[in-house]
Amino acid sequence: xxxxxxxxxxxxxxxxxxxxxxxxxxxxxxxxxxxxxxxxxxxxxxxxxxxxxxxxxxxxxxxxxxxxxxxxxxxxxxxxxxxxxxxxxxxxxxxxxxxxxxxxxxxxxxxxxxxxxxxxxxxxxxxxxxxxxxxxxxxxxxxxxxxxxxxxxxxxxxxxxxxxxxxxxxxxxxxxxxxxxxxxxxxxxxxxxxxxxxxxxxxxxxxxxxxxxxxxxxxxxxxxxxxxxxxxxxxxxxxxxxxxxxxxxxxxxxxxxxxxxxxxxxxxxxxxxxxxxxxxxxxxxxxxxxxxxxxxxxxxxxxxxxxxxxxxxxxxxxxxxxxxxxxxxxxxxxxxxxxxxxxxxxxxxxxxxxxxxxxxxxxxxxxxxxxxxxxxxxxxxxxxxxxxxxxxxxxxxxxxxxxxxxxxxxxxxxxxxxxxxx
Amino acid sequence: xxxxxxxxxxxxxxxxxxxxxxxxxxxxxxxxxxxxxxxxxxxxxxxxxxxxxxxxxxxxxxxxxxxxxxxxxxxxxxxxxxxxxxxxxxxxxxxxxxxxxxxxxxxxxxxxxxxxxxxxxxxxxxxxxxxxxxxxxxxxxxxxxxxxxxxxxxxxxxxxxxxxxxxxxxxxxxxxxxxxxxxxxxxxxxxxxxxxxxxxxxxxxxxxxxxxxxxxxxxxxxxxxxxxxxxxxxxxxxxxxxxxxxxxxxxxxxxxxxxxxxxxxxxxxxxxxxxxxxxxxxxxxxxxxxxxxxxxxxxxxxxxxxxxxxxxxxxxxxxxxxxxxxxxxxxxxxxxxxxxxxxxxxxxxxxxxxxxxxxxxxxxxxxxxxxxxxxxxxxxxxxxxxxxxxxxxxxxxxxxxxxxxxxxxxxxxxxxxxxxxxxxxxxxxxxxxxxxxxxxxxxxxxxxxxxxxxxxxxxxxxxxxxxxxxxxxxxxxxxxxxxxxxxxxxxxxxxxxxxxxxxxxxxxxxxx
Numbered sequence: 001x002x003x004x005x006x007x008x009x010x011x012x013x014x015x016x017x018x019x020x021x022x023x024x025x026x027x028x029x030x031x032x033x034x035x036x037x038x039x040x041x042x043x044x045x046x047x048x049x050x051x052x053x054x055x056x057x058x059x060x061x062x063x064x065x066x067x068x069x070x071x072x073x074x075x076x077x078x079x080x081x082x083x084x085x086x087x088x089x090x091x092x093x094x095x096x097x098x099x100x101x102x103x104x105x106x107x108x109x110x111x112x113x114x115x116x117x118x119x120x121x122x123x124x125x126x127x128x129x130x131x132x133x134x135x136x137x138x139x140x141x142x143x144x145x146x147x148x149x150x151x152x153x154x155x156x157x158x159x160x161x162x163x164x165x166x167x168x169x170x171x172x173x174x175x176x177x178x179x180x181x182x183x184x185x186x187x188x189x190x191x192x193x194x195x196x197x198x199x200x201x202x203x204x205x206x207x208x209x210x211x212x213x214x215x216x217x218x219x220x221x222x223x224x225x226x227x228x229x230x231x232x233x234x235x236x237x238x239x240x241x242x243x244x245x246x247x248x249x250x251x252x253x254x255x256x257x258x259x260x261x262x263x264x265x266x267x268x269x270x271x272x273x274x275x276x277x278x279x280x281x282x283x284x285x286x287x288x289x290x291x292x293x294x295x296x297x298x299x300x301x302x303x304x305x306x307x308x309x310x311x312x313x314x315x316x317x318x319x320x321x322x323x324x325x326x327x328x329x330x331x332x333x334x335x336x337x338x339x340x341x342x343x344x345x346x347x348x349x350x351x352x353x354x355x356x357x358x359x360x361x362x363x364x365x366x367x368x369x370x371x372x373x374x375x376x377x378x379x380x381x382x383x384x385x386x387x388x389x390x391x392x393x394x395x396x397x398x399x400x401x402x403x404x405x406x407x408x409x410x411x412x413x414x415x416x417x418x419x420x421x422x
Numbered sequence: 423x424x425x426x427x428x429x430x431x432x433x434x435x436x437x438x439x440x441x442x443x444x445x446x447x448x449x450x451x452x453x454x455x456x457x458x459x460x461x462x463x464x465x466x467x468x469x470x471x472x473x474x475x476x477x478x479x480x481x482x483x484x485x486x487x488x489x490x491x492x493x494x495x496x497x498x499x500x501x502x503x504x505x506x507x508x509x510x511x512x513x514x515x516x517x518x519x520x521x522x523x524x525x526x527x528x529x530x531x532x533x534x535x536x537x538x539x540x541x542x543x544x545x546x547x548x549x550x551x552x553x554x555x556x557x558x559x560x561x562x563x564x565x566x567x568x569x570x571x572x573x574x575x576x577x578x579x580x581x582x583x584x585x586x587x588x589x590x591x592x593x594x595x596x597x598x599x600x601x602x603x604x605x606x607x608x609x610x611x612x613x614x615x616x617x618x619x620x621x622x623x624x625x626x627x628x629x630x631x632x633x634x635x636x637x638x639x640x641x642x643x644x645x646x647x648x649x650x651x652x653x654x655x656x657x658x659x660x661x662x663x664x665x666x667x668x669x670x671x672x673x674x675x676x677x678x679x680x681x682x683x684x685x686x687x688x689x690x691x692x693x694x695x696x697x698x699x700x701x702x703x704x705x706x707x708x709x710x711x712x713x714x715x716x717x718x719x720x721x722x723x724x725x726x727x728x729x730x731x732x733x734x735x736x737x738x739x740x741x742x743x744x745x746x747x748x749x750x751x752x753x754x755x756x757x758x759x760x761x762x763x764x765x766x767x768x769x770x771x772x773x774x775x776x777x778x779x780x781x782x783x784x785x786x787x788x789x790x791x792x793x794x795x796x797x798x799x800x801x802x803x804x805x806x807x808x809x810x811x812x813x814x815x816x817x818x819x820x821x822x823x824x825x826x827x828x829x830x831x832x833x834x835x836x837x838x839x840x841x842x843x844x845x846x847x848x849x850x851x852x853x854x855x856x857x858x859x860x861x862x863x864x865x866x867x868x869x870x871x872x873x874x875x876x877x878x879x880x881x882x883x884x885x886x887x888x889x890x891x892x893x894x895x896x897x898x899x900x901x902x903x904x905x906x907x908x909x910x911x912x913x914x915x916x917x918x919x920x921x922x923x924x925x926x927x928x929x930x931x932x933x934x
Binding site: 018019020021023024026027046047048050051054055067072073074094111113114115142144145147369370371373374 | 423424425426427428429431432433435436455456457458459460461462463464466467470471472473474478479480481482483484486487498501505516517518521522546547548550
């Protein structure tokens with residue numbers, strides 16, 4: 001690179017406070033309970049919490065899910081003294097019915113946080129009672145404290161103090177990924193001769209994940225700031241890198257790890273050459289329709305900055321606004337530095353004012369949540385609903401084409417349909 | 423505390439949202455934490471609405487707790503008024519805001535906005551969605567409706583249809599037509615598509631049609647008291663109920679009970695010989711009380727089914743459902759716990775379930791056909807095509823919907839004749855359902871439901887291998903019933919083993 005182009009890392013951030021159209025952290029239970037196969041997530045909350053999980057889980061709710069809500073009733077609100085007894089009773093019933101549970105998370109919600117229900121005390125007490133068979137932990141997924149994917153951050157951060165101490169030189173890969181993607185990542189690291197590699201969250205309680213001064217941390221999701229900080233407090237060191245989206249992002253992520261472990265360029269090239277070529281050509285094909293088109297991101301999951309980096313540097317798109325619920329500079333700094341200045345960078349939201357900006361910009365593609373997507377489509381904007389980017393395998397080389405395809409599909413569809421909606 | 427996985431109803435503020443979203447020119451300011459906006463997507467996705475629900479959430483966060491939240495609420499109110507200029511506003515709290523006690527009603531009143539501001543007090547920890555909708559419509563009506571001169575021609579209001587209501591859109595169309603045939607105009611439909619100005623002229627009607635008791639009854643009772651508007655008690659779902667409804671309207675208005683049945687096909691379809699096989703099919707009915715009561719009557723009197731169980735999830739309708747159930751010689755199941763419903767269905771082994779989205783999944787798990795008759799429903803039950811439940815076309819729609827999941831008559835006979843046929847074996851499923859059935863391993867016993875909480879395991883009776891394989895020759899859609907009948911038969915006789923002979927003795931015993 002000659003003559004540095006000014007990037008989004010230097011621009012001022014637009015911060016507005018007002019109505020926010022986002023999920024709360026409880027939503028992350030939907031994918032966390034699939035990743036941790038022996039865990040149960042018990043939300044202590046209201047009917048609203050149960051209704052949210054049901055609405056977000058769609059049909060998964062019928063697959064005997066390993067999550068539920070202990071719905072607070074009038075009596076729980078009237079006398080705080082018996083709330084701990086109530087939790088004990090519900091947990092006892094739950095664990096006697098589901099003997100396969102090894103990890104139980106007591107998940108705080110807005111109502112439980114507002115009435116200051118001490119779930120950490122409950123978790124300690126229950127852990128003593130059910131050890132060693134079941135480990136009971138606590139985190140908050142409340143809307144007043146967490147936004148959408150921050151629920152995963154809170155959950156993983158709660159697990160960190162509990163990890164055994166280890167002095168082994170190891171790479172800890174952090175973030176819940178679809179199994180197929182995680183296997184690809186581990187296979188690439190293995191081919192590079194990097195090891196041992198452990199993963200947080202682990203699939204089962206028995207999988208040994210330790211942490212200590214010789215641990216280096218590679219993070220796969222941009223929303224894991226608290227978890228990163230908790231690992232650093234345990235002596236681990238974070239490897240800063242762009243996130244593994246697209247060919248460029250994946251290569252830079254792997255490169256940072258390879259440098260940390262002192263690998264030769266020749267080995268790195270040999271291992272990554274074929275998948276890089278595959279990813280490049282898949283992205284090129286899938287992003288034909290994206291080239292020179294504009295994109296506007298509403299805040300949702302904190303994936304916005306790395307994804308905007310992918311769309312602008314690998315798919316030829318132009319970002320108009322990149323909105324994120326929270327910008328964790330330590331984690332997304334490398335991605336921000338690759339995005340040429342031009343777009344507005346916004347943190348937080350006043351949704352009506354942001355909608356005014358989106359309408360004025362009329363971007364070719366507006367990335368937003370499901371509460372906004374159909375209304376904006378009805379106004380003639382083409383949208384990509386953001387939640388899919390969290391639920392779909394999108395990381396690393398083999399998914400690079402699919403990732404571009406997710407953004408291309410709404411535009412291709414708009415070009416195909418010959419009947420206009422009234 | 424009560425452990426909940428699936429909930430039939432949302433919290434009461436979602437009911438109030440259903441009223442606000444149904445209306446036009448009304449805005450709802452909801453004091454709620456960040457994250458509660460998830461409810462928007464029920465409307466934008468399940469109902470496919472092309473606009474945002476008219477709801478402003480204060481979306482307070484942890485850092486706002488304390489005096490700040492009251493300020494946030496006032497700002498949200500002011501901004502919502504300035505931006506949307508509604509004719510009226512409703513304000514209230516979600517479950518979390520109820521705990522911080524900011525009093526939205528009092529605060530909004532002190533702001534002296536230039537439009538009516540209606541406070542909703544919805545007890546989130548006691549009541550649910552239907553109550554919220556009913557209460558919201560009642561409070562809006564009480565605040566805005568005034569005595570006005572009656573319309574010159576006979577007219578009525580249609581009360582109760584909301585956003586996210588099961589088939590409400592098409593029921594309104596169907597009823598409007600049916601009333602028009604009798605010479606009755608529709609004055610106002612509320613809340614669906616009504617403005618606050620429309621609510622003000624509710625009193626111009628001669629009577630009210632209470633379409634859905636669970637969302638419109640309180641408003642109707644108030645209008646009866648305060649505006650002198652009588653309201654109809656019959657919900658016109660099914661042929662008999664539609665005739666009764668017409669008679670009731672005739673009585674209220676003095677008009678002739680005209681019903682143009684040229685479009686009605688259910689009676690002939692259900693009389694035609696292909697429907698003979700429907701006779702005595704055992705059906706279990708669960709859902710919202712109003713639909714369950716209507717469905718039970720259709721099932722027995724218009725389809726010729728045997729109703730073997732019924733219940734509802736909304737306590738508000740428990741009395742009505744209990745009364746009807748006892749007419750059917752049944753005791754009603756009043757519960758909002760789907761595990762209870764699943765246990766009852768597993769126990770009764772019906773041949774058809776009429777229920778909600780939840781029963782559809784229970785049916786899938788137990789291998790029992792199911793048709794949806796009530797909310798909560800998923801996106802496929804907000805169809806593009808015209809598909810009312812009420813009136814004459816409603817009856818036609820119901821016939822098709824209920825019969826479709828059943829194996830068709832002729833196919834049923836063929837399955838009996840060729841039950842070991844290589845292409846007609848169990849795993850092939852019914853030919854017109856589309857998609858291959860999930861293959862089951864030959865060795866595995868047929869899927870009896872897992873033992874659900876509280877259900878006793880009839881493990882005292884053992885199936886001998888020959889009897890087990892004979893049972894497998896019984897067509898899959900009646901096998902569950904055959905298994906249970908045989909076990910009950912053996913149990914009653916104190917037998918601990920089931921042989922082929924026991925199976926056939928039981929079959930003869932239960933023959934109908």
